[in-house]
Amino acid sequence: MQLFYEPNFDSSATSISINEMESRHISKVLRKSIGESIYLTNGLGICAEGILISNHPKKCKVEVKTIIEEKKPNFRIHIAIAPTKANDRFEWFLEKATEIGIDEITPLLCDHSERRKIKADRYEKVLQTAMKQSLKYRLPLLNPMISFNDLMKSDSDSKKMIAHCEDDTKEKLSGTVNRDNLILIGPEGDFSIDEIKKAIKHEFLPISLSEARLRTETAGIVACHTVNLMRSL
Amino acid sequence: MQLFYEPNFDSSATSISINEMESRHISKVLRKSIGESIYLTNGLGICAEGILISNHPKKCKVEVKTIIEEKKPNFRIHIAIAPTKANDRFEWFLEKATEIGIDEITPLLCDHSERRKIKADRYEKVLQTAMKQSLKYRLPLLNPMISFNDLMKSDSDSKKMIAHCEDDTKEKLSGTVNRDNLILIGPEGDFSIDEIKKAIKHEFLPISLSEARLRTETAGIVACHTVNLMRSL
Numbered sequence: 001m002q003l004f005y006e007p008n009f010d011s012s013a014t015s016i017s018i019n020e021m022e023s024r025h026i027s028k029v030l031r032k033s034i035g036e037s038i039y040l041t042n043g044l045g046i047c048a049e050g051i052l053i054s055n056h057p058k059k060c061k062v063e064v065k066t067i068i069e070e071k072k073p074n075f076r077i078h079i080a081i082a083p084t085k086a087n088d089r090f091e092w093f094l095e096k097a098t099e100i101g102i103d104e105i106t107p108l109l110c111d112h113s114e115r116r117k118i119k120a121d122r123y124e125k126v127l128q129t130a131m132k133q134s135l136k137y138r139l140p141l142l143n144p145m146i147s148f149n150d151l152m153k154s155d156s157d158s159k160k161m162i163a164h165c166e167d168d169t170k171e172k173l174s175g176t177v178n179r180d181n182l183i184l185i186g187p188e189g190d191f192s193i194d195e196i197k198k199a200i201k202h203e204f205l206p207i208s209l210s211e212a213r214l215r216t217e218t219a220g221i222v223a224c225h226t227v228n229l230m231r232s233l
Numbered sequence: 234m235q236l237f238y239e240p241n242f243d244s245s246a247t248s249i250s251i252n253e254m255e256s257r258h259i260s261k262v263l264r265k266s267i268g269e270s271i272y273l274t275n276g277l278g279i280c281a282e283g284i285l286i287s288n289h290p291k292k293c294k295v296e297v298k299t300i301i302e303e304k305k306p307n308f309r310i311h312i313a314i315a316p317t318k319a320n321d322r323f324e325w326f327l328e329k330a331t332e333i334g335i336d337e338i339t340p341l342l343c344d345h346s347e348r349r350k351i352k353a354d355r356y357e358k359v360l361q362t363a364m365k366q367s368l369k370y371r372l373p374l375l376n377p378m379i380s381f382n383d384l385m386k387s388d389s390d391s392k393k394m395i396a397h398c399e400d401d402t403k404e405k406l407s408g409t410v411n412r413d414n415l416i417l418i419g420p421e422g423d424f425s426i427d428e429i430k431k432a433i434k435h436e437f438l439p440i441s442l443s444e445a446r447l448r449t450e451t452a453g454i455v456a457c458h459t460v461n462l463m464r465s466l
Binding site: 233 | 405461
């Protein structure tokens with residue numbers, strides 16, 4: 001089964017017009033013919049199975065046969081993470097987190113951040129490709145980059161946690177996983193002492209992810225997988 | 234703290250001669266001077282802290298001050314995994330598994346393998362770099378590539394598990410983690426039906442790693458992290 005992405009339809013759709021990029025792929029690359037079956041997700045938990053009724057290279061059209069709705073998981077993961085200096089490491093985090101399961105990602109600008117600009121369009125593509133490849137029907141929400149201080153000011157109903165590397169008393173993430181989780185992951189140089197103090201003042205629980213020293217992108221994946229695993233036990 | 238790798242010393246060492254590659258790095262790249270302190274691991278669980286007594290670019294020498302022995306973890310992970318078609322994805326698995334914690338890796342040649350040759354020397358370097366970067370004192374053992382059938386013939390005292398994607402009854406890895414674990418991860422096209430049957434005949438327990446469809450290298454990391462996490466609860 002191959003999955004395509006078209007955000008503009010809902011569960012009531014009877015026919016769906018497919019965006020230019022996916023249409024080109026369906027018509028030019030895969031050379032699909034009218035009558036072939038196509039699977040589309042809107043990235044919001046819905047998959048439409050249908051028949052190709054137009055294979056126009058700029059605007060394919062599908063007649064919907066079945067609508068499948070993915071049931072919402074009983075937990076949420078939002079990871080706010082400092083993009084790594086090496087861009088491919090951050091894109092790798094985006095791909096793996098999508099495969100394993102994540103709801104929301106916020107690139108975080110910290111005192112020790114080595115990357116202060118992000119490639120949001122590229123990141124969106126990475127998330128879309130990973131969603132389709134892993135046959136998921138939900139596209140993780142990618143927020144704009146936000147400074148650590150602005151994140152502190154923003155409201156959140158989530159259980160708030162900060163994964164830092166200082167030798168403080170920290171709880172294991174595995175023991176504190178909640179229904180709705182917001183986890184902060186710092187840059188290569190870790191969070192600054194000032195940031196850690198601020199986070200604690202704003203009721204972020206200091207956590208440790210592992211006994212090992214993990215790279216930023218590995219910490220992001222380990223946090224993501226720990227929440228998924230603990231919620232599935 | 235920066236860690237260097239020199240396999241040829243043990244806990245009785247009073248002075249250590251450092252191999253050419255690390256010597257060049259210490260002397261030429263980092264320009265360390267005599268008298269500076271150096272941390273060396275032998276990759277077998279021992280770290281020596283010492284003073285540089287020669288910074289010769291081909292043969293640095295260290296006078297040992299302290300020997301630190303890493304206590305053995307109370308569990309073992311051996312992952313036999315089919316190298317991915319894209320080499321960087323497999324090297325990424327090697328790096329991340331080393332960071333998270335793995336004892337032994339066996340590249341596996343399967344019916345559906347797309348990569349039939351491996352770059353063992355490159356892989357060794359990836360493991361060494363990841364070990365040093367994550368300040369670990371144990372280098373994972375990288376075995377030569379072995380065919381699925383030869384692996385079936387080889388003895389193992391480990392709990393044997395095979396992670397395949399067929400819709401069969403499978404146990405969750407999280408519920409079956411053991412003291413000593415051997416986990417098989419298939420190639421992009423999964424294990425063949427024949428391989429799955431053979432494995433079951435050889436008492437490999439079919440397991441699932443996640444509800445999601447994971448790429449080969451992601452499955453390897455998820456398996457590795459699941460064992461580490463379950464053993465730490």
